[in-house]
Structures are given as C-alpha cells and as structure tokens.
Amino acid sequence: MFYRLSGVHHANYLSDSRIFKVPADRNLAAFIFLIGIAAPFIIPSLYLNSYMLPWLIWTAAALGLNLVTGWAGQLHLGYAAVMAVGAYSAIHAVRFGVPWEFALIIGGLTSSVIGSLFAFAALRVKGLYLALTTLAMQFVMDWVLTHSPAITGGSHASLQSPTLALLGQEITSDVGYYYVAFGWCVLVTIFMLNLKRTGLGRALVAVREKDFAAAILGVNSFYYKILAFATSSFIAGVSGALLVATFFFLAAPEQFSVNVSIQVLAMVIVGGLGSIIGSYFGVALILLVPGVVNGLFFTASQSLGLQINVETLAHIPNAVYGALIVIILLVEPLGLGKLYGNIRDYLMVWPFDQLRK
Amino acid sequence: MAEGATLQNTANETFGKLLARNASSHGSSIAIREKERGIWKESTWAEYVEVVLACAAGLRKFGVKPGKAVLILGDNRARLYQGMLAVSLLGAYAMPAYPGATLEELQHFLGEVDIVAAIAEDQEQVDKILEVRKAGARGIAHVIYDETRGLGFYEDDGLMSWDHLIEVGRHDLNEDPHRREELLNKAKPDDPAIFLHSSGTTGKPKGVVLSQRNVLAAARNGHEAGAFDQNEEILAYLPMAWVGDYAITVAAALLYRFTVNVPERQETVVRDMREIAPTFYLAAPRSWDQMLTTIQVGMEDSTPVKKWLYHFFMDRATAAETRKLNGKSGGLLEPVGRFLGEAIVFGPIKDQFGMSRLKNAFTGGEAIGEDTFVFYRALGIKLRQFYGQTEISAISAMQAPNEVRLHTVGKPAPGVEVKIHESGEILLRSESVFAGYFKKPEASAETLEGAWLHTGDAGYLEENGQLVVLGRISEVMHTGGGERYVPNYIENRLKFSPYIKDAAVVGAGRDELTAMVCVDFEAVGHWAEVNGVPYVSYSDLSQRDEVAALLHEAFLRVNKALTEALQLKRFVSLPKEFDPDDGEITRTRKLRRKVVEERYTDVIAALYDGSKEVHVSAQVTYETGEVGKVERSLPIREV
Numbered sequence: 001m002f003y004r005l006s007g008v009h010h011a012n013y014l015s016d017s018r019i020f021k022v023p024a025d026r027n028l029a030a031f032i033f034l035i036g037i038a039a040p041f042i043i044p045s046l047y048l049n050s051y052m053l054p055w056l057i058w059t060a061a062a063l064g065l066n067l068v069t070g071w072a073g074q075l076h077l078g079y080a081a082v083m084a085v086g087a088y089s090a091i092h093a094v095r096f097g098v099p100w101e102f103a104l105i106i107g108g109l110t111s112s113v114i115g116s117l118f119a120f121a122a123l124r125v126k127g128l129y130l131a132l133t134t135l136a137m138q139f140v141m142d143w144v145l146t147h148s149p150a151i152t153g154g155s156h157a158s159l160q161s162p163t164l165a166l167l168g169q170e171i172t173s174d175v176g177y178y179y180v181a182f183g184w185c186v187l188v189t190i191f192m193l194n195l196k197r198t199g200l201g202r203a204l205v206a207v208r209e210k211d212f213a214a215a216i217l218g219v220n221s222f223y224y225k226i227l228a229f230a231t232s233s234f235i236a237g238v239s240g241a242l243l244v245a246t247f248f249f250l251a252a253p254e255q256f257s258v259n260v261s262i263q264v265l266a267m268v269i270v271g272g273l274g275s276i277i278g279s280y281f282g283v284a285l286i287l288l289v290p291g292v293v294n295g296l297f298f299t300a301s302q303s304l305g306l307q308i309n310v311e312t313l314a315h316i317p318n319a320v321y322g323a324l325i326v327i328i329l330l331v332e333p334l335g336l337g338k339l340y341g342n343i344r345d346y347l348m349v350w351p352f353d354q355l356r357k
Numbered sequence: 358m359a360e361g362a363t364l365q366n367t368a369n370e371t372f373g374k375l376l377a378r379n380a381s382s383h384g385s386s387i388a389i390r391e392k393e394r395g396i397w398k399e400s401t402w403a404e405y406v407e408v409v410l411a412c413a414a415g416l417r418k419f420g421v422k423p424g425k426a427v428l429i430l431g432d433n434r435a436r437l438y439q440g441m442l443a444v445s446l447l448g449a450y451a452m453p454a455y456p457g458a459t460l461e462e463l464q465h466f467l468g469e470v471d472i473v474a475a476i477a478e479d480q481e482q483v484d485k486i487l488e489v490r491k492a493g494a495r496g497i498a499h500v501i502y503d504e505t506r507g508l509g510f511y512e513d514d515g516l517m518s519w520d521h522l523i524e525v526g527r528h529d530l531n532e533d534p535h536r537r538e539e540l541l542n543k544a545k546p547d548d549p550a551i552f553l554h555s556s557g558t559t560g561k562p563k564g565v566v567l568s569q570r571n572v573l574a575a576a577r578n579g580h581e582a583g584a585f586d587q588n589e590e591i592l593a594y595l596p597m598a599w600v601g602d603y604a605i606t607v608a609a610a611l612l613y614r615f616t617v618n619v620p621e622r623q624e625t626v627v628r629d630m631r632e633i634a635p636t637f638y639l640a641a642p643r644s645w646d647q648m649l650t651t652i653q654v655g656m657e658d659s660t661p662v663k664k665w666l667y668h669f670f671m672d673r674a675t676a677a678e679t680r681k682l683n684g685k686s687g688g689l690l691e692p693v694g695r696f697l698g699e700a701i702v703f704g705p706i707k708d709q710f711g712m713s714r715l716k717n718a719f720t721g722g723e724a725i726g727e728d729t730f731v732f733y734r735a736l737g738i739k740l741r742q743f744y745g746q747t748e749i750s751a752i753s754a755m756q757a758p759n760e761v762r763l764h765t766v767g768k769p770a771p772g773v774e775v776k777i778h779e780s781g782e783i784l785l786r787s788e789s790v791f792a793g794y795f796k797k798p799e800a801s802a803e804t805l806e807g808a809w810l811h812t813g814d815a816g817y818l819e820e821n822g823q824l825v826v827l828g829r830i831s832e833v834m835h836t837g838g839g840e841r842y843v844p845n846y847i848e849n850r851l852k853f854s855p856y857i858k859d860a861a862v863v864g865a866g867r868d869e870l871t872a873m874v875c876v877d878f879e880a881v882g883h884w885a886e887v888n889g890v891p892y893v894s895y896s897d898l899s900q901r902d903e904v905a906a907l908l909h910e911a912f913l914r915v916n917k918a919l920t921e922a923l924q925l926k927r928f929v930s931l932p933k934e935f936d937p938d939d940g941e942i943t944r945t946r947k948l949r950r951k952v953v954e955e956r957y958t959d960v961i962a963a964l965y966d967g968s969k970e971v972h973v974s975a976q977v978t979y980e981t982g983e984v985g986k987v988e989r990s991l992p993i994r995e996v
Contacts, residue, residue: 001701004705004713006711009397009633011390011396011397011399016395351656351659351663351667351706352658352709353655353663
C-alpha cells in the first residue's frame with residue numbers, strides 16, 4: 001500500500017545498486033533517523049539513558065556479531081570477551097594519556113587482533129566444534145581478566161572509566177552520551193547497509209553458504225573468514241569501550257562474562273541472521289522486553305490485588321520472556337527481521353496476493 | 358479559425374529542422390531510453406541527432422536516395438527508430454514491416470518499390486531477408502543489423518553491423534563539414550516520412566506513403582485536440598509498422614520532445630511499463646481487456662480482507678462511473694469514497710501496472726466494451742477513445758477527457774473536417790491525409806475525392822458534434838430476410854466477454870445468424886483450473902461442455918442487445934485460435950472474413966443443416982513455416 005514502485009528505473013548500474021531502491025524504504029529510514037536525532041527532546045531523560053542508549057550500543061555490537069555469524073556464517077560464542085578486550089584496552093589507553101578518539105580505535109584494533117585468533121580456530125573447525133572452541137576462548141579470556149590485576153585490578157575490582165571527551169569536548173551530559181551512542185550505531189548501520197552491495201559482502205555470503213564451493217568460485221575463504229572476524233571484532237571492541245564510557249562508567253569482568261556472549265547471540269538469532277533491521281528488533285526484545293514484562297506483571301498484580309510473593313513475581317516475567325522468544329522463533333525461524341520482511345512483502349504487492357509474473 | 362494557424366505552422370517544418378531544433382535548444386534533455394540488461398540506456402537529443410545524422414550519412418554512401426526504400430524489420434528498437442528518421446532525412450522511403458512478416462509478405466513489398474537496404478533487429482530478421490534475397494529478389498544490397506549475437510560468422514555480401522554503418526557515416530561527416538547542414542535541410546515537407554501498408558482485411562495490403570507534412574500535421578492536430586502535451590513519457594511497444602506507433606513515437610515525439618522508452622523485449626513490456634510509468638499510453642481494446650482480466654484474476658486469488666476492500670471501493674466507483682455515463686450525478690459521499698479508494702485500492706493497483714502517472718490514456722482501432730471502459734474510468738484513468746486510419750496518419754477524432762460517451766469516438770480533432778456522404782460513409786479532410794496509394798491510381802481515385810478521404814466506415818455526426826462510427830461500410834450485410842447488420846459490430850460485442858478471443862459471425866443471405874468463436878486460452882484456462890475442469894490442450898479445452906456453458910452465457914448477453922431477427926442461434930467453438938500466420942486475421946488482429954469463411958465451409962454448412970456435430974481439420978502454420986492439421990469433431994451448440 002505504501003510501497004510505490006512505478007516510475008523507478010535505473011539509467012546506470014550505480015543507480016541500480018543503491019541502498020534504498022524503494023522510495024518508501026528510504027523515506028522510512030530518513031524518518032527514523034530524524035526521530036533518532038530528535039529523541040533527546042522527545043523522550044524523558046530517564047528513558048533516554050536507561051533504554052535508548054543501551055539499545056543503540058548493543059545494536060551496534062549485535063550488528064558486529066551479525067557480520068560474522070549472519071553474513072560469514074561462523075558461530076561465535078565468545079563475543080563478549082572480544083568486547084571486554086576493546087573496553088579494557090581503550091580505558092587503559094586513555095589512562096595512559098591517549099585521547100579518547102585514538103583510544104577507541106586502539107580498543108577496536110586490539111580487539112581485532114585478539115578476535116582474529118578466534119578466526120584461526122574457525123579455519124580448522126566448523127559448526128558445533130567452532131561454537132565450542134569460541135566458548136573455550138571466552139573462558140580463557142574470563143580467566144585472564146580475573147587473574148590479571150594489571151588489567152582489571154583483580155577478580156572483584158572494577159576499573160573506573162575516565163571522563164569521555166571527543167574532539168576536545170568533555171562529554172558529561174545524558175544528551176551527550178546519547179548522541180555518541182547514536183552516532184556510533186548509525187555509523188555501524190551504514191557500514192552494514194553498504195556491506196551488502198560490496199564484493200566483500202558477497203564473498204562473505206559465499207563463504208557462509210559453503211566455504212569450499214566459495215573456494216571453487218575463487219573466493220579465498222581463509223582470507224575472508226579472518227577479515228570477517230577482524231572486522232566484527234573491531235566493531236565489538238569499540239562498542240565495548242563505548243558501553244563502559246557512556247553507560248557503565250566502570251569496567252568489571254562480569255560485565256563481559258559468558259552469559260553476555262550468549263545474550264548477544266540470542267539478540268542476533270531472534271532478530272534474524274543477516275538482517276540489519278532485525279538486529280534492532282532483536283536487541284530491543286532481549287534488552288528491553290524483560291523490563292516491560294516485569295512492569296506489566298507488577299502493575300497487573302497490584303491492580304488485581306493478587307498477593308503473589310516476591311520470588312514468583314520475579315520469575316514469571318522471565319518465563320514469559322523465554323516463551324516469547326520460543327514463540328517468535330516457532331512462528332518465523334528467520335527472526336523478527338523476517339517478520340518485518342513478510343509485512344513489507346505483503347504491503348509491497350497490495351492489493352494482490354503475490355507478485356505477478 | 359485556429360486551423361489556419363495550424364496550416365501555417367506545419368507548412369515548412371521537416372524532420373531535419375525539428376531534429377536540429379531539438380538538438381540545439383533542448384540538447385541535454387532525454388530523447389530516448391532503451392532498456393538493455395535491466396539498465397535504461399539514455400540518449401540526449403544532441404546524442405540522438407548525432408546518431409541519426411551518422412546513420413543518414415552512412416546510408417547515403419550505400420546508395421539510399423529519393424525514390425528508393427529501406428526496409429525496417431524488427432521489434433521496437435531505438436536504432437530502428439533512428440534508422441527510420443535517417444532514411445526520411447535522405448528523402449527515401451522508410452518501410453517498416455511487422456516482425457512476424459512472412460516471406461511472401463516481404464516479397465510483395467519488394468515488388469512494389471526498389472528496396473536498396475534493410476535495417477534488421479537481429480539474426481532472425483536477417484535470416485529472413487537473406488532468404489528473400491536467395492529466392493531471387495533483386496535489391497536489398499545492404500543489410501544492417503542491430504543485435505550482433507549469432508551473426509559473427511555470416512559472410513553474405515553487404516551484411517554489416519549498425520556500428521559499422523555509423524562508423525562509415527561518422528567518417529563521412531568528419532570529412533565534409535557541410536554534410537550535417539546538407540542532410541538536415543535536404544528533405545522538404547512533402548518528401549516521404551514513411552511507407553506503410555493498409556491493414557488489408559480484403560486482398561493484398563496497399564502501400565501508403567505519408568509525407569512529413571502529413572504526419573506532423575497529424576501530430577499537431579492531436580496535440581490541439583488534447584491527446585498529448587509537451588514532454589510526455591511514452592513507451593514504444595506497439596508494432597513499428599502500425600501507423601499509430603509512428604504518429605506518436607516518431608512524429609509527435611519529435612514535434613513535442615517526448616521521451617521515448619523502448620522496452621527490453623516484448624515479454625518484459627509489463628515490467629518495463631511499471632519502471633517507466635508513462636504519462637501517455639495508447640493500447641488496443643484487447644490490451645485493455647487483458648489487463649483488466651489480469652487485475653480481476655489477481656484479485657480473485659487475493660486474501661478475503663483485500664478482496665472485500667477491493668469490491669467495496671470498486672463496486673461503488675463503477676456504479677458512480679456508470680451513473681456519470683448515463684448523465685446522472687452522484688451522491689454526496691462519492692468524493693469521500695473516491696479519495697479513500699484511491700489511497701487504499703486504486704492507487705496501489707495503478708502503481709502495480711505503471712499507470713500512476715498516466716494522464717492521457719487512449720484506446721482505438723475498434724470498439725471497447727462497456728465493462729472495460731467503466732472499469733478504467735472507475736480506477737481513475739481517464740480512458741478515451743480515438744478514431745483514425747493509416748491514410749490520415751492515425752489521428753482524426755478523439756474524446757475530450759471529461760466528456761465521454763461509450764458509443765461515440767469524440768469530436769473531430771482541430772484541423773480535421775468531417776462530412777457524411779449520402780451513403781452514410783464518413784469523409785475526412787485534413788492536411789494529414791495522404792496523397793494516394795503507392796502506384797495504385799485507381800484505388801487512390803476511389804479513396805480520395807477532391808481531397809476528401811473516404812474512410813470506408815459508416816457513421817454519423819451527433820448534434821453536439823460527436824462522431825459515431827458504426828463499422829465498415831463494406832461489411833454491412835443482409836440476412837435472407839433482408840435484415841441489415843454489421844457482423845463486426847456483433848463480433849465485438851461477443852469479444853467483450855473475457856472468455857472469447859475471436860469470433861466470426863456468419864449468416865449473410867441466410868435466415869438466421871450463427872457464430873464461430875475461439876476461446877481465450879489464458880482466461881478460460883485459468884477458469885478451468887479454478888473450477889477443476891481437466892483439459893490437455895487448447896482444442897480439448899475449447900470443446901468441454903463446461904466451457905460451452907460459459908460461452909452460452911456470453912451469447913445470451915449479446916442476444917439481449919440484438920433485435921429478434923439478428924439474434925445468434927447456434928455457435929461452434931473452434932479447436933484452434935485464429936492466427937495471422939494462417940491468414941485468418943491480419944497482424945493487427947482484424948478478421949479476414951473471406952479466408953475464414955472459405956476455410957470453415959464445412960462448419961458453416963453444419964451450422965445450418967441441423968447436424969449435431971461436424972468433423973473438421975483446420976490448417977495450422979507453425980513458426981518454422983511447416984503446415985500441420987488439427988482434426989477434431991466439434992459439437993454444435995444451440996443458444
């Protein structure tokens with residue numbers, strides 16, 4: 001209904017390969033972008049800071065994992081560890097006197113190097129074995145963090161993040177933090193949107209579908225697997241550093257433990273492998289829905305006057321949220337991104353039922 | 358009167374001058390777009406004219422000059438259009454032929470005029486020309502082809518690619534700095550623009566030469582009648598050998614600087630149309646019917662909610678249009694329904710078919726069914742009827758956007774005069790009327806009487822100046838009881854049913870009228886699938902009792918509108934479609950009555966002798982040229 005395609009034609013291949021071929025998609029993206037910019041003036045500061053900001057940073061992180069899992073098809077269970085590497089190296093760099101701009105890049109690059117180590121495992125093993133190998137590396141990283149006082153200050157200590165400053169401007173306000181997160185998320189999104197239409201993106205998809213078939217096509221799967229891990233790790237590292245700098249304000253090993261890894265993977269899978277808009281939805285579901293369900297149950301039990309004990313009240317939302325994930329994946333195994341795609345397709349051919357030949 | 362001004366303006370214009378004008382004052386706007394491998398390759402007017410000039414210079418080198426002709430053979434291609442213009446610049450005859458033209462037809466053309474060169478679309482067409490050459494025809498010394506695929510190893514004399522021709526032409530243009538000027542000013546207004554052929558429902562097609570003055574006058578008349586504005590976006594998909602395509606895609610496009618969009622191939626027209634969303638669209642009633650069927654079939658397959666929404670808005674809109682057609686005004690809520698319907702149903706449907714920017718939509722060639730007409734008006738497309746023939750460069754009368762009646766074809770265009778002959782024949786006079794059939798003085802004298810063109814159509818003028826066309830005057834027939842009827846009129850009414858593709862009404866000199874029909878394979882095939890009617894082939898499907906019941910309904914509907922004496926009494930569903938390759942219809946899908954009556958003598962006899970069945974063997978010409986036979990016994994159905 002909203003998607004109008006008549007009159008859309010391409011006079012050269014450049015125009016044919018642009019990101020938004022459907023005017024309605026482009027308009028929607030522009031609209032969301034404007035809302036993102038205007039958010040500090042629309043949304044109360046509490047929500048801005050405790051919902052919008054983590055949502056955006058985790059989305060950027062999830063997009064990074066989507067690159068390696070959704071695009072290149074490599075299961076990764078140690079993503080949080082890579083984020084930790086970025087966070088700690090960036091903080092240490094700043095404490096050493098490096099400006100934040102470079103510190104973020106240093107964090108990203110360090111993550112890249114460590115993350116590429118995962119890739120060497122991926123070159124040897126596949127599927128479940130790769131999952132287990134990356135999981136093992138997560139544990140190794142956990143152990144290193146908790147047992148190196150030089151990096152973390154010890155198992156129960158936490159490391160204070162210096163005040164964020166970008167372009168010579170100290171950032172201390174909520175609005176400032178939000179714009180930093182927003183800017184990073186937009187940057188990663190633009191990168192991912194473009195990835196789809198580059199040779200790199202196509203090579204990654206070829207590796208995902210069948211790495212030896214890709215090799216026959218002349219795609220060096222060794223090179224692309226390492227590239228995928230390195231790129232995704234860079235995104236992870238910067239996201240981890242920004243998460244600490246704008247949200248947690250201090251870094252502790254448990255912020256990047258194995259369950260966080262699994263949570264990010266869940267965000268990607270619920271959102272949809274290889275889907276950009278899906279990553280946004282997936283993060284929102286995993287990150288924000290528990291709070292919403294909690295609040296709903298609390299108000300419901302209050303207004304109905306039910307005397308539910310605190311422990312049950314704490315567990316019911318968890319059960320509901322778990323059920324929600326199961327239901328979504330049952331309805332559409334390809335995740336929320338695909339659900340959105342289905343709605344889009346439905347409207348695309350409106351009022352007909354399918355595309356005519 | 359405005360007519361005087363029109364005559365003045367067109368008097369001195371030629372294609373050369375118009376090309377020069379477009380290239381110098383609008384050099385950077387897009388003249389033509391051609392789709393190639395999914396990409397619309399654009400040429401500006403400056404580039405376009407440069408290619409036309411190079412082509413003209415090249416053709417001149419190869420002996421194209423006034424009095425000679427160049428055959429243009431193929432589907433719509435940008436280069437073929439450029440080639441036609443180049444030939445006109447040289448004052449020679451550009452002679453487009455239908456891409457499906459057979460060897461005999463080509464040989465007939467060769468007999469008429471000295472064809473010195475041919476511009477062909479691809480290997481298929483080149484093969485045809487080479488075969489004609491091999492069959493001993495003189496002429497066609499040079500064959501130029503557009504699509505090079507498959508032609509790499511051909512070593513025939515005079516065969517060259519378009520690029521080679523352009524190279525030769527460019528070289529010539531560079532050598533002589535005055536050549537451009539010379540080419541652009543060479544042809545005069547009365548020099549030929551195009552050599553076409555009348556459709557030839559009776560006998561061999563006759564050659565029609567239209568001068569540049571004729572076609573430009575026609576374009577101007579059309580513009581003044583409101584058929585098209587400046588800078589229209591149009592889709593060049595109609596056969597190049599049809600006068601309507603030439604008048605719009607070449608003459609009007611040149612005069613009013615249209616952007617001509619050439620689809621990738623015939624099969625992709627629907628998709629390409631959506632990508633272009635033309636502002637002007639001309640189609641035969643059959644195409645409009647087909648699109649209507651596609652929309653309706655698509656909606657039937659849709660989900661209940663969408664179906665309900667569609668019917669909710671569509672039923673109201675068609676009712677409103679029917680009221681308007683009958684001169685009644687609508688209710689107060691009508692604009693509200695119109696607005697919502699446009700947003701929810703009509704807009705999306707128009708978008709799917711690339712009609713969302715359509716301002717000037719036309720149907721012509723034959724009568725259009727009320728259902729189809731009202732449907733498109735309801736959809737918000739101001740579909741209009743127009744009337745014209747090859748001899749008057751396609752444009753003689755058309756309806757105004759807001760003044761539409763079903764039975765008229767509108768007012769004569771400014772610059773066209775209409776007179777009704779005593780015999781009831783429509784006579785036309787205009788600057789766009791041709792000078793006479795090519796080398797056929799007797800036929801010309803019959804058709805042209807003191808500049809008045811005898812259209813051969815029976816009709817009359819209404820008091821408000823609207824022209825009504827009844828049918829071919831030569832086709833007015835009488836039953837045994839002396840009842841006067843026009844078979845074509847009844848056949849068109851039959852064809853308004855989506856299930857009937859072609860029909861032939863017989864009964865001249867007999868007591869009752871009967872008909873032979875060909876079912877529409879697509880529509881009936883789909884109906885059969887939905888209703889669980891099994892069939893294996895066209896001939897099987899056409900004879901099924903369930904299908905006969907379907908046809909029966911259509912016949913009852915038509916009979917309701919006919920007087921008692923003219924009602925159709927029996928019919929036979931034929932086991933094969935009418936096909937231009939078999940000579941049963943012309944390439945523009947007009948019935949060749951004599952051929953059909955001859956070929957189906959047995960069937961016609963059986964329709965009247967009371968038998969219940971008739972055995973037929975119909976001739977089928979395959980695309981390879983082989984001739985086969987379809988044998989079957991057909992039941993005769995009573996209405």
